[in-house]
Amino acid sequence: MKKRTTLKELAKELDVSISTVSKALKNSPEISQDTIDKVKAFAKLLNYRPNNIALSLKNKKTKTIGIIIPDIVHHFFTKVIKGVENYANAKGYNVIVGLSNESFSNEVINMEMLANGSIDGFIVSMSRETMQHQDYQHFNETLNEGIPLVMFDRIVNEIPCDKVAVDDTKGAQMAVKTLLNKGAKKIALITTKDYVSVGRLRTKGYIEALNANGITPIPELILKIDDDLLYEDSLENLESQIKMLFAQHHDVDGIFAVNELYAVVAMKVAKSLGISIPEQLQVIGFTDGMLSKHASPSLSTVSQHGESMGQKAAELLIQRIDEYTSEKPPQPFNSVIITTDLILRESTK
Amino acid sequence: MKKRTTLKELAKELDVSISTVSKALKNSPEISQDTIDKVKAFAKLLNYRPNNIALSLKNKKTKTIGIIIPDIVHHFFTKVIKGVENYANAKGYNVIVGLSNESFSNEVINMEMLANGSIDGFIVSMSRETMQHQDYQHFNETLNEGIPLVMFDRIVNEIPCDKVAVDDTKGAQMAVKTLLNKGAKKIALITTKDYVSVGRLRTKGYIEALNANGITPIPELILKIDDDLLYEDSLENLESQIKMLFAQHHDVDGIFAVNELYAVVAMKVAKSLGISIPEQLQVIGFTDGMLSKHASPSLSTVSQHGESMGQKAAELLIQRIDEYTSEKPPQPFNSVIITTDLILRESTK
DNA sequence: TAATACTACTACAACGTTTTCGTGTTGATA
DNA sequence: TATCAACACGAAAACGTTGTAGTAGTATTA
Numbered sequence: 001m002k003k004r005t006t007l008k009e010l011a012k013e014l015d016v017s018i019s020t021v022s023k024a025l026k027n028s029p030e031i032s033q034d035t036i037d038k039v040k041a042f043a044k045l046l047n048y049r050p051n052n053i054a055l056s057l058k059n060k061k062t063k064t065i066g067i068i069i070p071d072i073v074h075h076f077f078t079k080v081i082k083g084v085e086n087y088a089n090a091k092g093y094n095v096i097v098g099l100s101n102e103s104f105s106n107e108v109i110n111m112e113m114l115a116n117g118s119i120d121g122f123i124v125s126m127s128r129e130t131m132q133h134q135d136y137q138h139f140n141e142t143l144n145e146g147i148p149l150v151m152f153d154r155i156v157n158e159i160p161c162d163k164v165a166v167d168d169t170k171g172a173q174m175a176v177k178t179l180l181n182k183g184a185k186k187i188a189l190i191t192t193k194d195y196v197s198v199g200r201l202r203t204k205g206y207i208e209a210l211n212a213n214g215i216t217p218i219p220e221l222i223l224k225i226d227d228d229l230l231y232e233d234s235l236e237n238l239e240s241q242i243k244m245l246f247a248q249h250h251d252v253d254g255i256f257a258v259n260e261l262y263a264v265v266a267m268k269v270a271k272s273l274g275i276s277i278p279e280q281l282q283v284i285g286f287t288d289g290m291l292s293k294h295a296s297p298s299l300s301t302v303s304q305h306g307e308s309m310g311q312k313a314a315e316l317l318i319q320r321i322d323e324y325t326s327e328k329p330p331q332p333f334n335s336v337i338i339t340t341d342l343i344l345r346e347s348t349k
Numbered sequence: 350m351k352k353r354t355t356l357k358e359l360a361k362e363l364d365v366s367i368s369t370v371s372k373a374l375k376n377s378p379e380i381s382q383d384t385i386d387k388v389k390a391f392a393k394l395l396n397y398r399p400n401n402i403a404l405s406l407k408n409k410k411t412k413t414i415g416i417i418i419p420d421i422v423h424h425f426f427t428k429v430i431k432g433v434e435n436y437a438n439a440k441g442y443n444v445i446v447g448l449s450n451e452s453f454s455n456e457v458i459n460m461e462m463l464a465n466g467s468i469d470g471f472i473v474s475m476s477r478e479t480m481q482h483q484d485y486q487h488f489n490e491t492l493n494e495g496i497p498l499v500m501f502d503r504i505v506n507e508i509p510c511d512k513v514a515v516d517d518t519k520g521a522q523m524a525v526k527t528l529l530n531k532g533a534k535k536i537a538l539i540t541t542k543d544y545v546s547v548g549r550l551r552t553k554g555y556i557e558a559l560n561a562n563g564i565t566p567i568p569e570l571i572l573k574i575d576d577d578l579l580y581e582d583s584l585e586n587l588e589s590q591i592k593m594l595f596a597q598h599h600d601v602d603g604i605f606a607v608n609e610l611y612a613v614v615a616m617k618v619a620k621s622l623g624i625s626i627p628e629q630l631q632v633i634g635f636t637d638g639m640l641s642k643h644a645s646p647s648l649s650t651v652s653q654h655g656e657s658m659g660q661k662a663a664e665l666l667i668q669r670i671d672e673y674t675s676e677k678p679p680q681p682f683n684s685v686i687i688t689t690d691l692i693l694r695e696s697t698k
Numbered sequence: 699t700a701a702t703a704c705t706a707c708t709a710c711a712a713c714g715t716t717t718t719c720g721t722g723t724t725g726a727t728a
Numbered sequence: 729t730a731t732c733a734a735c736a737c738g739a740a741a742a743c744g745t746t747g748t749a750g751t752a753g754t755a756t757t758a
Contacts, residue, residue, distance in 0.1 A: 051465065073428060
């Protein structure tokens with residue numbers, strides 16, 4: 001196990017100064033071609049590679065961005081990470097991932113752990129708890145310290161930063177409108193509690209689409225699921241609520257769910273009750289993940305283009321980092337909307 | 350936008366030396382309580398936090414580990430990351446993610462990008478291309494530079510390092526044995542090409558289980574899928590191969606697939622052919638992901654415990670990092686096997 | 699009262715770079 | 729033969745820390 005080669009070592013061996021070595025490796029015109037060749041050859045021999053940490057310290061930039069997400073076992077976030085990685089890597093940046101596990105304190109701790117010089121900027125999707133508490137102090141502190149921040153998906157207006165989101169309302173509208181067009185008369189909604197911004201916005205889209213078609217939304221058809229503990233385990237609660245819905249409203253012939261899991265579970269319950277899809281019941285979900293694609297019947301869904309979101313977020317962030325370091329006049333903050341697409345599969349007629 | 354506070358600034362304002370400030374913040378007995386209190390109060394006021402990069406440079410350790418995986422849009426890897434993150438964070442480490450996208454050169458580039466001082470160690474699952482080329486030079490170089498490395502899941506004996514893997518062969522054996530016990534007589538296998546180590550090992554388990562029960566494996570029943578381009582898109586190839594299998598062997602009553610996607614697709618094809626599951630055909634997959642849980646019928650599967658793998662890998666790596674820095678006598682390399690569990694659901698009787 | 703021992707600090711080197719500002723040697727010019 | 733570029737290189741500061749090795753000034757001891 002050898003130690004890493006440093007400029008100092010090269011200098012000593014070649015009997016020149018550190019400066020000379022450094023300049024030679026950068027093809028400085030100050031250095032004779034002879035020396036350049038010698039230094040380079042020797043550097044190659046010893047497999048010299050500049051120490052990134054030293055460079056970070058000197059340049060005051062780490063070429064690393066931090067992405068903080070609530071959950072990594074989740075197709076959508078995974079796609080976003082992929083988009084971020086792709087763009088960031090192409091720009092010479094590394095990506096460091098922090099998981100909040102939907103917990104406020106984890107989010108804060110994670111950000112503090114990184115905001116000590118380890119990263120040049122953040123890409124964040126808030127934890128559920130943060131949305132609930134509406135405590136955005138850690139974001140503002142980060143911004144005050146001069147660390148740029150881009151929020152995505154779960155965004156909130158109070159924070160002055162760049163944002164990337166999906167047109168949740170419009171996507172939901174489109175989905176519900178499509179169900180109506182395909183003949184559904186009584187459409188139920190399975191959504192989250194209102195503090196989840198995306199759930200709230202998609203609910204809004206659902207209601208607007210109904211209103212636009214002269215249908216008065218029926219509160220009983222709107223299931224607001226509290227998925228505090230849900231996610232991986234204990235879907236029973238969800239299943240039983242859906243069962244009750246079907247029991248009380250046997251004429252429901254359309255379901256719009258704000259994520260693919262809810263939609264798939266709804267289909268499962270429906271099938272177990274002998275309801276045929278899409279003949280008797282049409283279903284559309286949100287987020288185009290593995291589940292939608294491989295469910296049976298496969299699920300029509302609103303695609304969020306997570307990878308594009310990640311790319312855009314990374315682009316905005318790196319742009320902002322450049323702006324900060326170049327002391328350019330600050331640009332106004334961007335709010336980019338990634339448009340959704342409706343992907344029709346077997347769960348709709 | 351303020352700049353970050355440094356020791357120097359604190360020192361100047363308080364009219365003491367930098368050393369005094371540094372020591373005061375660390376409660377050094379060299380410093381009077383009076384000064385300590387003053388320094389701390391002022392530091393809090395200015396929201397001082399030590400610069401991590403400077404510390405990394407000084408201590409020659411970054412408290413960061415790099416994890417290189419072939420694909421992040423994949424439940425298993427995602428679970429592993431979660432496990433790594435949890436353990437690493439608890440130990441004060443950050444996790445930086447590199448994606449190879451199953452490409453050899455991406456893997457090499459990614460590792461080189463990080464092996465310049467940015468990280469203290471690697472956790473790696475090889476790309477498919479790397480397995481194919483059998484070119485492990487970049488791993489060995491990394492090790493030679495004194496950067497510890499832990500491989501997981503897709504491992505290979507040639508590399509002298511710690512390893513964490515699943516008992517692929519045994520897990521497959523168990524699955525096939527279970528199918529046999531549940532009455533299956535003619536069991537097909539859907540696996541990968543042999544250069545994928547886990548596919549090869551699971552195939553081995555399949556064959557051994559059959560042999561142990563006095564059944565001679567039939568080559569035609571073994572589908573070796575070339576998923577070079579597959580994954581996200583173009584499942585048609587896979588579907589048509591499975592269709593052909595059923596056409597030629599209508600009496601197949603069991604399927605073991607080396608991942609959940611293959612299993613789910615197999616079920617889909619079977620259902621489309623009017624084959625009932627689990628009555629006429631029983632199916633078991635590998636990897637307990639979202640698909641298995643929410644497929645219909647839900648899929649019996651061999652659970653890999655990705656999170657445990659990640660935890661264990663992180664544990665081994667951090668242990669090794671500590672060993673390297675403390676100049677302790679080197680311990681022999683560990684090869685940890687995470688045992689699999691068979692989770693029985695609706696796709697088996 | 700001089701030697702000694704604390705106390706409470708400060709100076710400085712070091713980690714590995716880059717970069718600015720010298721500086722000594724050539725060769726050409728007046 | 730002085731003067732001055734041009735050339736090729738070196739010294740040193742800087743990035744923000746930490747820790748070792750001083751060093752004043754005061755208090756204790758012989």
